[in-house]
Amino acid sequence: MNNIEFQGDKHEAYVRVTLNQHYRSVKEKRTGIVRPSRDGEFSFIEGFNFKLNPTQVDVSSLAFHVFQATSGYGRDKLIGKCVLGSYMFARGKALIQWNSAIANPMEQKQDWHTLCE
Template sequence: MNFVVILGDKHEAYVRLTLNQHYRSVKEKRTGIARPSRDGAVTFTEGFNFKLAPSQVDITSLAFHVFQATSGYGRDKLIGKCVLGSYMFARGKALIQWNTAIANPMEQNQQWHVLCE
């Protein structure tokens, strides 16, 4: 899975992926902390696999939360999030990407999404 996050300010960031079923968290994974390039873009190129039974497709969503990493004991700042899932959880491009990924599980599927808060 490849992510590119463009931040105006140059901060380190990471992505937390959460597999949800019926709005409950089932599994969480997270990328390593990535440093921004000169133009402020933070690129994540890590692969993640989640096992999903065909009967669970309609009740499942995948949430991507992008956090700004902070040093010390403070809480990391949420930059934004994007949710992919069935019609129950997503609309527009997020729903289209979910349906394409489910229909073609062994193919790479790339799509740009705008983060929301």
């Protein structure tokens, strides 16, 4: 992940991954807090498994929310999000990656996606 704009001097981030079905959250997981490398890029190297019935593929999506971690009692700031899912939820590269993952469930694939707010 690169070109992330932070507020303040704390440059730490994490990703919350949510499995949604019919626009409703079913399961949620999150990465650990990551600091940028020397070249300023973030690498989230974690894997998550979600069990999904084949009959639920068309009504499911994965939402990736990137947050800036804050200290104290303040709320973490949402930097951006990306949604992968069926045609009901995603288009373009996100839809292509979703279809590829469903067609090849045991194969890992990495791809860059643009974050939106």
